[in-house]
Amino acid sequence: MSATVFVRKKDSENVLKMNGINAKLYRPCDCSEGPLLPPGITVLDNQVAGHSFTKADSSLGILKHTDGSVLKPILKPGPGAREIQFYKNLQQATDPVSVELRGFVPEFRGTTTVTVNGRDVECIVLENVTNEFVEPCIMDIKIGRQTWDPEASSDKIETEKAKYADSRKEYGFCIPGFQVYRMSTGKVIRLGKDYGKKLNKETIKDALKLFLNADSGLNRHLLLQLLSKLWRILRWCRRQRRYRIYASSLLLMYDARRLRQNLRKTTGTTERPMSPVLSRAHSFAAPVLCRAQSLKLNLALRSNSALIDEGSFTGRTTNRGSYRSVPTTPTRISSPGIPEKSRSLVGAANGIGRSLSQTISRSLSFVSASPAPPPLERQSSNGSWHFDFKEACRTHSLVNNYEKDLQSMKDNYKSELDDLVSEEKPGDRELWAKVKMIDFAHTFSSVDDEVDTNYLEGLESLIKLLESLFQDF
Numbered sequence: 234m235s236a237t238v239f240v241r242k243k244d245s246e247n248v249l250k251m252n253g254i255n256a257k258l259y260r261p262c263d264c265s266e267g268p269l270l271p272p273g274i275t276v277l278d279n280q281v282a283g284h285s286f287t288k289a290d291s292s293l294g295i296l297k298h299t300d301g302s303v304l305k306p307i308l309k310p311g312p313g314a315r316e317i318q319f320y321k322n323l324q325q326a327t328d329p330v331s332v333e334l335r336g337f338v339p340e341f342r343g344t345t346t347v348t349v350n351g352r353d354v355e356c357i358v359l360e361n362v363t364n365e366f367v368e369p370c371i372m373d374i375k376i377g378r379q380t381w382d383p384e385a386s387s388d389k390i391e392t393e394k395a396k397y398a399d400s401r402k403e404y405g406f407c408i409p410g411f412q413v414y415r416m417s418t419g420k421v422i423r424l425g426k427d428y429g430k431k432l433n434k435e436t437i438k439d440a441l442k443l444f445l446n447a448d449s450g451l452n453r454h455l456l457l458q459l460l461s462k463l464w465r466i467l468r469w470c471r472r473q474r475r476y477r478i479y480a481s482s483l484l485l486m487y488d489a490r491r492l493r494q495n496l497r498k499t500t501g502t503t504e505r506p507m508s509p510v511l512s513r514a515h516s517f518a519a520p521v522l523c524r525a526q527s528l529k530l531n532l533a534l535r536s537n538s539a540l541i542d543e544g545s546f547t548g549r550t551t552n553r554g555s556y557r558s559v560p561t562t563p564t565r566i567s568s569p570g571i572p573e574k575s576r577s578l579v580g581a582a583n584g585i586g587r588s589l590s591q592t593i594s595r596s597l598s599f600v601s602a603s604p605a606p607p608p609l610e611r612q613s614s615n616g617s618w619h620f621d622f623k624e625a626c627r628t629h630s631l632v633n634n635y636e637k638d639l640q641s642m643k644d645n646y647k648s649e650l651d652d653l654v655s656e657e658k659p660g661d662r663e664l665w666a667k668v669k670m671i672d673f674a675h676t677f678s679s680v681d682d683e684v685d686t687n688y689l690e691g692l693e694s695l696i697k698l699l700e701s702l703f704q705d706f
């Protein structure tokens with residue numbers, strides 16, 4: 234990861250050099266004035282990928298309602314109708330595969346018509362899955378090597394094949410966009426598809442680390458919360474034969490506010506990386522806001538809330554919320570770099586990923602073969618990660634035959650999970666990182682009763698990459 238990040242003015246746009254890649258800062262609305270919208274509805278300011286508001290082709294982005302919903306405009310009749318039908322069917326489904334899937338996607342709240350710039354547009358109404366986060370860090374990861382559906386034209390297939398080619402070929406997923414409240418600089422950055430399209434085998438890991446604020450010390454607690462959700466989706470995906478999911482994304486999200494509290498507790502500062510020893514010894518002793526305190530903070534912040542923009546967030550906090558600075562451009566931001574791992578370590582890390590995933594897979598088949606699997610409502614991730622961690626402890630059982638050189642890391646990892654469960658206090662049950670599956674405009678019913686290998690491979694590969702980050706502690 235390069236040590237310096239800078240922002241400069243070029244052709245009236247902020248251009249940022251990140252990890253050696255020049256990229257525009259992404260904005261969900263690139264018009265000088267926002268669209269004309271009914272009262273109570275605004276542009277979803279933390280949208281990180283997908284179609285956005287542009288004057289040039291009158292494309293529409295995602296909207297949000299004051300009631301906590303997001304509104305996704307239907308832009309194309311075919312895929313739009315398919316996505317609506319997907320959510321409707323899922324809402325009514327009673328089969329176990331669909332019931333479990335329902336827990337992984339935003340709540341569907343029907344459809345509505347919104348007048349945008351004088352034009353009536355049908356929208357899908359969904360729960361805003363970022364609502365509970367004060368400083369939401371959000372990454373959109375599009376899963377699958379194949380992002381076109383079985384009905385795609387040959388032109389569409391060709392254009393899809395040409396995009397994000399390096400990362401898709403290597404990993405079976407790509408990163409169309411993300412935003413992160415950076416601990417080290419106190420700035421929010423939002424990088425879009427022009428950055429994502431330049432990512433390759435090596436730099437994709439940098440992008441994940443950037444998203445995880447790794448230059449302030451990779452936080453195990455954060456990584457495990459995200460992984461525990463991904464393992465659940467993986468377990469589902471290994472078994473399901475009902476859906477073929479193309480061009481759908483995983484939204485990885487966490488609250489930078491909670492990460493900062495966690496880092497402060499562990500290092501006394503957010504400015505420098507944690508030592509591996511410190512991070513191992515203390516990373517779970519995070520100060521925890523009780524639900525009421527957290528809600529209060531949330532409300533206090535929201536009542537002040539100006540649209541959070543690049544440069545407007547200082548990262549410094551008081552107990553009443555974030556300090557905000559006046560945006561300045563150009564801005565020079567410096568960031569302590571993360572030591573690069575050698576190639577051989579990356580290789581070893583892939584081994585770890587494979588082995589951890591195999592372990593999970595073995596355990597998962599055990600779970601699926603079990604005569605009495607946990608009831609579905611207990612598997613629901615809402616409200617508590619306790620169950621997920623307990624499950625993870627169980628599925629990462631030491632009875633498996635680990636490679637010797639990786640044994641101690643995995644022992645640590647296992648005890649980490651044990652610690653998380655045993656040290657859990659009531660407030661810990663609040664989530665501050667989560668994963669949701671979104672965008673089902675290209676999801677079909679399976680016709681061959683086979684596993685969706687395209688989705689599965691991308692998901693496994695993402696999990697391996699994230700698991701390999703444990704090497705960096």
Ligand SMILES: Nc1ncnc2c1ncn2[C@@H]1O[C@H](COP(=O)(O)OP(=O)(O)OP(=O)(O)O)[C@@H](O)[C@H]1O
Pocket residue numbers: 279280281282283284295303305339359360361362363371373482484671672673674
């Ligand atoms: N339920 C939600 N809650 C919060 N944010 C959401 C939600 N759904 C979508 N978003 C935001 O909007 C972005 C785009 O969503 P989505 O992928 O559904 O749109 P799209 O226009 O169909 O994308 P694409 O161009 O990939 O087809 C996401 O990356 C995320 O930032």
Ligand SMILES: O=P(O)(O)O[C@@H]1[C@H](O)[C@H](O)[C@@H](OP(=O)(O)O)[C@H](OP(=O)(O)O)[C@H]1O
Pocket residue numbers: 283309312396409426480674
């Ligand atoms: O990542 P990019 O470069 O933004 O590419 C877009 C992405 O593949 C979208 O999924 C796709 O919308 P659909 O899922 O609706 O096909 C859109 O097609 P579009 O330009 O025809 O809307 C593409 O432009």
